[in-house]
Amino acid sequence: MPELTLDRITKHFKNKIAVDNVSLCLKEGIYGFLGANGAGKTTLLRMICGVLKPTAGEIRYDGAEIGRLDGDYRCMLGYLPQDFGYYPDFSARRYLEYLAACKAIPRDLSRDKVQEMLRLTGLEADQRAKIKTFSGGMIRRLGIAQALLNDPEILILDEPTSGLDPKERIRFRNIISSLSKGRIIILSTHIVSDVEFIADKILLMKQGRIESQGAVGEITKDIEGRVWEYLADQEEALRMNDIFAVSNLKNEGEKVRLRIVSDACPREGAVPVHPGLEDVYLYHFEEVSEHVDNLERRAL
Amino acid sequence: MWTIWKEELYKIASRKLVWLGVSLLLAFVTFRLYSEQNTYSSTIDGKTYRGAEAIKKDQELTRLYAGTLTLDKVKQIYEEYGFFFYDKDDKTRLGNYCNWFISKEFTNFMQTDGYDPGQVHFYTGQDWEFNAEPLLHGRIRFDYIYGWSDLAEIYLMTIIVLFILLIIGLTPLFSEEYQLKTADILRTTRRGRQSGIWMKILAALFFSVVLVLAVTAYLWGIYLDVYGTQGLDASSALLSFAYGYYPETAAGFLVFLFFLGLAGAILLTGLTAGVSAFCQSPFLALVISVAGFLLPVFWIKVFAPTWILGPRLTKLVTHFMASMPVYLPQNPGFSFSGGQLILHLCIALAVGTGGILLGYRRYRSASH
Numbered sequence: 001m002p003e004l005t006l007d008r009i010t011k012h013f014k015n016k017i018a019v020d021n022v023s024l025c026l027k028e029g030i031y032g033f034l035g036a037n038g039a040g041k042t043t044l045l046r047m048i049c050g051v052l053k054p055t056a057g058e059i060r061y062d063g064a065e066i067g068r069l070d071g072d073y074r075c076m077l078g079y080l081p082q083d084f085g086y087y088p089d090f091s092a093r094r095y096l097e098y099l100a101a102c103k104a105i106p107r108d109l110s111r112d113k114v115q116e117m118l119r120l121t122g123l124e125a126d127q128r129a130k131i132k133t134f135s136g137g138m139i140r141r142l143g144i145a146q147a148l149l150n151d152p153e154i155l156i157l158d159e160p161t162s163g164l165d166p167k168e169r170i171r172f173r174n175i176i177s178s179l180s181k182g183r184i185i186i187l188s189t190h191i192v193s194d195v196e197f198i199a200d201k202i203l204l205m206k207q208g209r210i211e212s213q214g215a216v217g218e219i220t221k222d223i224e225g226r227v228w229e230y231l232a233d234q235e236e237a238l239r240m241n242d243i244f245a246v247s248n249l250k251n252e253g254e255k256v257r258l259r260i261v262s263d264a265c266p267r268e269g270a271v272p273v274h275p276g277l278e279d280v281y282l283y284h285f286e287e288v289s290e291h292v293d294n295l296e297r298r299a300l
Numbered sequence: 301m302w303t304i305w306k307e308e309l310y311k312i313a314s315r316k317l318v319w320l321g322v323s324l325l326l327a328f329v330t331f332r333l334y335s336e337q338n339t340y341s342s343t344i345d346g347k348t349y350r351g352a353e354a355i356k357k358d359q360e361l362t363r364l365y366a367g368t369l370t371l372d373k374v375k376q377i378y379e380e381y382g383f384f385f386y387d388k389d390d391k392t393r394l395g396n397y398c399n400w401f402i403s404k405e406f407t408n409f410m411q412t413d414g415y416d417p418g419q420v421h422f423y424t425g426q427d428w429e430f431n432a433e434p435l436l437h438g439r440i441r442f443d444y445i446y447g448w449s450d451l452a453e454i455y456l457m458t459i460i461v462l463f464i465l466l467i468i469g470l471t472p473l474f475s476e477e478y479q480l481k482t483a484d485i486l487r488t489t490r491r492g493r494q495s496g497i498w499m500k501i502l503a504a505l506f507f508s509v510v511l512v513l514a515v516t517a518y519l520w521g522i523y524l525d526v527y528g529t530q531g532l533d534a535s536s537a538l539l540s541f542a543y544g545y546y547p548e549t550a551a552g553f554l555v556f557l558f559f560l561g562l563a564g565a566i567l568l569t570g571l572t573a574g575v576s577a578f579c580q581s582p583f584l585a586l587v588i589s590v591a592g593f594l595l596p597v598f599w600i601k602v603f604a605p606t607w608i609l610g611p612r613l614t615k616l617v618t619h620f621m622a623s624m625p626v627y628l629p630q631n632p633g634f635s636f637s638g639g640q641l642i643l644h645l646c647i648a649l650a651v652g653t654g655g656i657l658l659g660y661r662r663y664r665s666a667s668h
Contacts, residue, residue: 049488053665071490079488085481089314094307101303104490146485 001028002062002076002153004048004184009057011043011208018043020208021057026184030176032195033188034277035205036285041188042082044205045158048186049079061154075104078152082159082188084143088132092123092142095131096149103150117145120175136163144172148179155185161194173198196277204284211284220275226263227279228270231255240266247282304496308503311476318469325461326515329454330522336450337526342396344381352526355447358397359530362444365398366534369435369442374402383407383420397446401538406432435537441549443534447527448550452539452557455519459561459629462515463568467593470504470569471585474577474663483666493664501573501656508569509562516558546632557632563648564628568593570652570659571625577659577666596621623647 004026011019019040033041046052048059050066059066066073086095096117100110118124121141140163147155161169176185177198187195202219204211212219232240237256244266248259260266261282342354349357365373377398384395384403403409403420412419423432477483486492536546536553546553572589579585599621607614623644631641
């Protein structure tokens with residue numbers, strides 16, 4: 001069973017610390033990296049891929065440092081970067097065949113493998129079309145296809161669902177779930193629903209550090225008793241939205257049902273409810289959320 | 301590996317601007333040559349021939365005097381046809397290749413306006429000693445080399461333009477991978493950090509070599525069509541700009557020139573690959589590559605004549621600059637010795653290899 005160890009990984013860019021002393025041991029399963037933009041997820045994933053070298057620390061695969069394994073490590077790797085790169089004048093098939101060659105897949109196998117990936121990602125009908133004619137979703141699916149070409153033991157997907165519509169997102173989740181056996185799948189996202197139902201372990205990343213980690217049940221348990229719900233009138237709902245981290249706001253007749261993440265009970269009559277992953281996210285990234293909220297309010 | 305090499309070649313060869321440039325270049329060269337053929341004239345025994353027939357007549361006439369160049373032959377040509385000159389009214393050539401040759405090499409014709417044969421006379425004194433006598437030592441083989449002299453000149457012009465087009469075609473080699481964000485994907489593949497990079501470089505070298513060879517073959521083809529093969533065994537000293545070290549025959553000289561052009565293309569590929577790996581945008585790589593390509597011209601035309609670094613260092617830098625792509629094919633036009641030419645080729649080899657290795661290392665480890 002593959003094992004990937006991150007031992008006190010740190011990455012500095014000039015004076016800025018992008019990843020700060022991260023230690024992890026990843027085994028078979030799906031790992032969902034959740035965090036706001038700029039949390040250091042992409043930097044960490046690029047180091048795991050070997051594209052970036054850590055300033056300090058070591059990444060080991062089954063005990064061997066990945067730099068030493070070199071090509072043998074990359075042989076086991078499938079990577080979909082956040083900014084997925086492609087050649088606009090290549091067709092989907094040509095692009096995948098080229099990458100199959102780069103991944104050292106034998107020629108007699110690569111044709112079938114490319115076909116299989118095209119089918120899996122629903123690009124079979126468009127395989128001869130130039131990539132520049134593809135929609136954002138199709139390009140993303142092509143990215144997933146190339147990452148899976150070599151049956152990787154370690155699959156790293158950075159923001160894989162951006163640009164996908166809800167149907168494609170579900171389809172993608174199902175593909176990832178079906179692939180998890182015998183693999184380490186690392187999925188970075190800031191969209192909670194991408195990982196909520198499929199990840200074996202959630203890792204919350206904030207300012208270059210792993211803020212919290214565990215299975216969805218464990219991680220939500222940490223904030224048990226900090227999520228509240230109650231019915232408020234319209235005016236109060238707006239006021240509470242300014243004061244507290246509101247994870248949901250739903251109209252019920254004349255009233256509004258508020259779901260609030262707060263250490264203390266926000267108001268008399270509010271009842272504690274079972275937290276979800278979105279509540280956890282909001283709890284940990286409140287500052288960012290507030291910042292975003294403020295920006296949105298200013299825009300309004 | 302074959303697939304990677306093929307696709308890398310496709311990426312380079314799919315740049316339309318390069319093919320447009322090559323097409324325009326070849327169209328210009330072809331148009332110029334066939335225009336030259338149409339306007340060519342030769343006057344033999346009072347009769348004026350034009351176009352392809354004039355070339356044929358000149359070649360037939362030269363065949364009578366072909367072989368070791370002697371003073372007797374020069375005199376015979378003069379006695380038979382006089383000096384060459386141009387018609388004052390319609391500027392046509394009133395003469396043939398043979399009397400044009402003796403007028404150019406043995407008389408003051410080039411110092412006159414060319415319209416009055418009465419002003420033309422054989423060199424005398426030191427002028428004869430320095431200009432005419434070296435051709436009469438019995439080692440010069442005379443024949444019709446008008447076309448080959450023209451081919452050598454046009455080749456140098458062609459190769460410089462071709463080098464600029466090669467720069468346009470090759471600067472995206474690595475930099476485009478950064479720009480398109482494909483570098484990260486490629487470098488996380490099994491071959492993406494080793495053989496994949498070599499395939500890129502090999503495809504670039506192959507493209508450069510094949511393009512230069514194809515253009516050279518095309519030039520040979522059209523010049524053979526117009527001028528035939530006569531004169532290829534004549535002495536290369538008769539070509540208009542052969543100085544210093546060069547092979548003895550016109551054919552040898554041309555092959556040598558083409559070889560230097562090819563060496564320049566390989567060196568240029570190495571240098572461009574190196575620059576490309578250090579630039580995140582193909583445009584920046586293009587600007588830097590073109591500036592680097594033209595730097596030796598600035599050095600030799602502007603800085604070297606002022607001995608800016610003192611005589612010794614300026615000479616050393618000049619030899620280095622003369623080994624760069626823009627000057628390497630032009631080496632026979634300078635008074636370089638055989639040893640200096642070999643040194644220039646060694647410098648070119650070292651710099652080209654250095655460019656490739658630097659490019660390889662940089663692309664392998666670059667993180668943007």
